[in-house]
Amino acid sequence: MKAKIVITPKKAVLDPQGKTVQAALEQMGYEGVTDVHVGKYLEVDLEGDDAEAWKPKIEEACHKLFSNPVIEDYEFTIE
């Protein structure tokens, strides 16, 4: 079983990496890109097949280890 976790900067937080990528895209001639956000992606391989039992553990790990909840949002799926 696998947990797929996406961590993104909160909308109110400056995202200099995203702005840099957006500027690079413009310089490369891509038109029509209005915004870019850069975040992290984690894939966690899990033993067993009880997604419901893993859910609170992954939630806690997201909060404590994977993300900084002050400036980042996270969401995950377990499948």
Added chain:
Amino acid sequence: MKAKIVITPKKAVLDPQGKTVQAALEQMGYEGVTDVHVGKYLEVDLEGDDAEAWKPKIEEACHKLFSNPVIEDYEFTIE
């Protein structure tokens, strides 16, 4: 419209960041985590609503700018 891009290290490539996260999870008492992969996530806001027209452009940007195709895989959705 929005492109959501996930970039992960290829399976054959060492992923020291993933190993570090896995070790941290073990130390924090999480049992049953067999592997962790750490990658990047990008959200690109796009003008218009023609997903098919954007597809080759995003594919190209993934290859040239977002990822290092020698050591990373990418996949994306446009919605």
